[in-house]
Amino acid sequence: MTIDWNAFTPWPALAGGLLIGIAAAMFVLLNGRVAGISGVIGGLFRPTKGDVAWRTAFVLGLVGAPAVYVLVAALPRPTIDANWGTLVAAGLLVGLGTRYGSGCTSGHGVCGLSRLSLRSLAATLAFMGAGFVTVFIARHVPAY
Amino acid sequence: MQVLAALLSGLVFGLGLIVSGMANPAKVLGFLDLAGRWDPSLALVMAGAIAVGLVAFSVARGRTVSFLDLDMKLPDARQIDRRLVGGSVLFGVGWGMAGFCPGPALVAVGMGEWKAVIFALAMLVGMGLFDVFEQRKARIACAAPE
Numbered sequence: 001m002t003i004d005w006n007a008f009t010p011w012p013a014l015a016g017g018l019l020i021g022i023a024a025a026m027f028v029l030l031n032g033r034v035a036g037i038s039g040v041i042g043g044l045f046r047p048t049k050g051d052v053a054w055r056t057a058f059v060l061g062l063v064g065a066p067a068v069y070v071l072v073a074a075l076p077r078p079t080i081d082a083n084w085g086t087l088v089a090a091g092l093l094v095g096l097g098t099r100y101g102s103g104c105t106s107g108h109g110v111c112g113l114s115r116l117s118l119r120s121l122a123a124t125l126a127f128m129g130a131g132f133v134t135v136f137i138a139r140h141v142p143a144y
Numbered sequence: 145m146q147v148l149a150a151l152l153s154g155l156v157f158g159l160g161l162i163v164s165g166m167a168n169p170a171k172v173l174g175f176l177d178l179a180g181r182w183d184p185s186l187a188l189v190m191a192g193a194i195a196v197g198l199v200a201f202s203v204a205r206g207r208t209v210s211f212l213d214l215d216m217k218l219p220d221a222r223q224i225d226r227r228l229v230g231g232s233v234l235f236g237v238g239w240g241m242a243g244f245c246p247g248p249a250l251v252a253v254g255m256g257e258w259k260a261v262i263f264a265l266a267m268l269v270g271m272g273l274f275d276v277f278e279q280r281k282a283r284i285a286c287a288a289p290e
Contacts, residue, residue, distance in 0.1 A: 004181035007174050009165055013185040016164020017192020023157035024193065025200030030149040032210035033217050035157060037247040038271070045275045054150040061154020062247060063254040068155060069162050076162065078252050079170035080259040082242040091249075091263040093238030095270020098246060100231025102221070105245045106157070108232070109190060114197025115205075115218065122224045123232040128176075130236025135176040138240070 024111050027058075034115075036107020037062070038098035101127070145212050158251045164189040167251040169243025176240055 027035040031054065040058050043051060066075055082090065098104040101123050103112065108127075112120020158167075165171045166189055174183030207216055239245050244252070244263050252260030 001178060002181055004174065004183050007171070007181070007183040007185070009185050010188055013164050013188035014192045016160045016162070016166065017189035017194075018196055019156055019160030019163060020189065021160075021193035021196025021200070023153045023155075023160060024197050026149065026156065027153040028200055028204045028210070028216075028218075030210055030212045030214075031146055031153070032204075032212075032214045034219060035153060037157075037245075037250070041246060041268070042271050042274070045272060053147045057147045057151040058154035059250060061151045061156075062158040062161075062250040065155055065158025065162060065251055066254040066256075069159055075255060076165070076168065078168040078255065078257060078260070080243070080252070080257060081170065081173075082259070082263075084259070084262055086241055087259055087263045088266045090238040090242035090244065091266025092270040092273075093234050093241070094245060094249075094263075095267040095272075096274055097231045097233070097235030097238060097270075099271050099274035101228050101235055102219075102231070104235060104247070105239075106247055110193045110197055111201070112219075113190075114194050115201045116198075117219070117222075119219075119222055119224055119228065123228055126229045126232035127236035127239060130233040131176045131240040132178055134237045134240025135173055136179055139177055140179050 020106075020110060021114075024106070024114070028111070034107055034111045036103045036111060038104040039102070039107050042099050097127075146214060149212060157247065158254070160193070161248050161251050164192075167248045167255070169248070169252075171243075172245075172248070173240075173243040176243075 024035040027033055040055050044055050069075055103120065103123060108120040108123040113124060161167045165185060171183060172186060175186035204216060204218065210216055242263055244260070246267060249260050249264045249267060253264050
């Protein structure tokens with residue numbers, strides 16, 4: 001394993017992580033819920049009385065974050081290398097998988113591990129493992 | 145208040161994703177590429193978030209209502225089954241293909257990235273399919289008990 005010291009950004013990573021932790025803390029302590037993004041969105045497909053507004057508000061907060069960020073600093077441009085076909089296939093898998101698996105990086109990875117949930121640990125190991133293997137095949141298996 | 149708190153939580157979450165670099169799929173893929181030139185940043189994002197989360201959830205666990213007087217709704221499922229692991233593997237494959245998971249994809253939509261919009265729409269279709277499959281299963285189970 002070679003660490004890419006030029007790409008590694010420990011301080012922004014830690015600072016951003018703390019912000020994510022604060023967001024999850026706000027959500028559980030104020031709204032009494034786990035900040036699991038796939039679950040918040042997924043719940044909109046089966047709306048129950050009184051929960052559409054807060055679910056939509058959470059999503060709007062996420063989508064609106066870049067607009068607030070630019071008030072303070074220049075927005076970093078993401079690099080999205082995947083082509084359209086890959087994006088569609090990946091999106092379908094992420095949508096289906098997070099609903100069957102009851103969570104994603106935020107719900108299982110951040111909140112679940114913070115709750116010391118073995119179930120979330122199993123889910124996190126499964127999706128991280130699958131992510132490692134997928135990138136290995138895409139980048140290091142010559143025939144692919 | 146509940147809606148405002150949700151808006152602010154989503155906003156702070158999104159800002160955290162931008163600051164940490166995780167709204168950038170190339171950076172996420174740099175973490176998932178263990179065999180290449182590895183970027184450990186994502187591990188520190190998780191560490192920072194969990195450090196705060198540990199405190200917050202230990203406070204939450206001792207309460208039946210939130211500070212806004214709403215019911216504390218923490219997940220109570222404990223079973224580790226095929227559904228959990230299989231779903232998570234599917235998610236991981238999609239994550240590794242594009243470098244997007246749900247939160248960063250929505251933030252990148254807010255950045256006006258068209259490729260993120262494509263991904264997010266496909267993700268919503270995937271979530272919708274889950275509901276269609278689940279409802280069909282429930283109907284079959286009702287029509288033919290035992």
